[in-house]
Amino acid sequence: MGRNLKNALIAFVVPLPSILFYKFFLSNYNHHNNHLIWSWCNNHPLLLANILFFFNVNVLFWIISLIQSSNWMIDVYWTVIPVLLVHYFESHPSSQFDLWRSRVVVVLTWVWAIRLTHNYFRREKWQWGAREDWRFTDLARQYGKHWWWASFFAVYLIQQVFLIGVCLPIYIVHVVNKPLNMWDFVAIVVCLSGIVIAYFADTQLYTFVSKNEKLKELGKPLVPNLDEGLWYYSRHPNYFGEQLWWWGLAIFAWNLGCTWAFVGALVNTLCLAYVTVLVERNMLKSEYRVEAYKMYQKRTSVWVPWFKSSSNQVPKEKAS
Template identity: 65%
Template sequence: MMNKGRHALIAFLVPLPSIIFYLSFINYSIYTCHPLLLVNLLFFFNVNLLFWLIAQIQSSHWMIDPYWTVIPVMLVHYYSSHPLAHYNCWRSRIVILLTWVWSIRLFHNYFRRENWQWGARQDWRFTDMSQQYGKHWWWASFFSIYLPHQLLLIGLSLPFYVIHSVNQPLSMWDLLALLLCLSGILLAYFADTQLYNFVNNKNKKKVLESGLWYYSRHPNYLGEQLWWWGLVVFAWNLGHGWTFIGALANTMCLGYVTKLVEQRMLKQQNRAEAYRMYQSTTSVWIPCFKFNSSASNLRLKNKNA
C-alpha cells in the first residue's frame, strides 16, 4: 500500500515543473518563443530526463504508460494557450473535447488492466529489452524508451499545433475528421473492453475470437490509429498535410508491436496451435469476414510438415 501511495504521489508531482514554468512563461511575452521549440525543451527535461532518473531509482519504467494517456491532453492545452496561438475557437473546442474523451478512455483502460494500481509493473516489452541489454540497460533505456517517446508523442500531436496556429472556418472535412476520431475512440473502447472481459473470464477459451475480435486480430490497435489519423485530417484541411508523419510513425510502431504480441502468443504452448489457426483465418487489422478455413488449415498443415 505504501508503494502504491508513493507511486501515485510521484505521478502527480512530476509534471509540476513544466506546469509552473509555463504558467510563468505565458505572463511574460518577452520570453515568447516558437511553440514547437519550447514544448520539445520541456518534454526533454521534464519527461525524458526526469522520468528516466526516477526509473533508475525505482528500477522500473512504469510511469511512461499512464503518462501516454495524459501528455496529449497537456499538449493540446499548451498549444491552445500559447501566446502565439491563432485559431478557430469552435475547431479548438471540438479537438480539445475529443482529446479529453480519448484520454479518459485510455486512462480508464490502463488502470482497469492494472487492477487500479499505480506502478504495479512496467510494460513487458521494457522487461524483455532490459534482459537483452543486460548491464547496459541503465543508460540504453534512455535512448530506447524516452527519446523515442518524445519523437512519437510530439509527432502525433503536431495536428494540435496546426489547429491552434491557423484560423479558418469549419468545413465538411472537419466533420469527416470528427467522425474518424470518434470511430477510433469507440472502436478501441469496445475492443479493449471485450479483451478485458476475456482475460478475466476463468472459463475462457484459448483465443479471443468473438465480437470485434472475430473480424480483426487487433481491433484495439486499429481504433487507436483511426483516432490519430482523424487528427491528421483536421490539419490536412488547414493546409498542413505534412503532419501525417507522426501518425505514420505510430502506424509503423504499432505494426512492430503487433509482431511482438503475436510472437509472444505463439510462445505459449497451450495457445500456440489455436493462435496459428486464428492467424490463418482472421485479418490482422482491417475488419473482414473469416478467410476460407479449409484452405487456411491446409496451408497451415503444409507449413508445419
C-alpha cells in the same frame, strides 16, 4: 506509505516543473514581453514544448525509473501528455485558431485520454506502477548491464519522437485560423469511430482475460483465444481503433493545408505494425494456445475488421 499511494503521488507531482515554468512564462510575458527569454518562448511554441518534454519527461522520468528499477510511468503519461499539449497550444500567447475547431479537438483529446487511461488502470487492477510494459522488461534482459543508459533512448527519447509527432495536428489546429468545413466533420467522425472501436475492443479483451484468470484460479483449462465480438473480425481491433484516432486527428491538420502532419500518424502506424509482430510472437510462446492462434492468424484480418477467410474455415470452439 504504501507503494500504490507513493507511485500515485509521484505521478501527480512529476509534471509540475513544466506546468509551473509555463505558468511563470505566461505571467511574465504579459508584463515583460520584450525580455529575451520570454520573447523566445513566445516565438517558438513547438520548440519550447520539446525542451520541456526533454527535461521533464526524458530526463526526470528516466532518473525516477533508475531509482525504482521500473519504467511504468511512461505508459500512464502516454495518455496524459496529449491533454497537456492541447491545453498548452490552445493557451499559448502566439496561438491563433478557429474557436469551434479548437473546442472540438480539446474535447476529443479529453475523451480519448479518459478512455485510454480507464483501460490502463482497469487492466492494471487500479494500481499505480504495479508493473512496467513487458516489452521494456524484454529489452532490459537483452541489454543486461547496459540497460540503465540504453533505457534513456529506447524508452524515453523515442517516446518524444512519437508523441510530439502524432500530436503535431493539435499544434497546427492552434496556429491556423480557418473556418470549419466538411473535412472537419469527417475528421470528427474518424476520431470518434476510433475511440468507440478501441473502447469496445479493449472491453472485450478485458472480459476475456478476466474469465481466463478465474478459470486458472479454479484449476480449469484456459480458453486459448479470443475469437468473439470485434476480435472475430480482426486480430487487433484495439490497435485499429487507436490508429483511426490518430489518422482522424491528422485530417484536421491536412484540412488546414499541412499534409506533412500525416508523418506522425504514419510513423506511429509503422511502429504499431512492429509491436503487432512482437505481440503475436509472444502469444505463440504459450503452448496451450499455439494451435488455436495459428489457425486464428490464417483466418482473421490483422487490423482492419473483415470477414473470415474462407480457407481453413472450421467451426468456432465454445468456451468451456
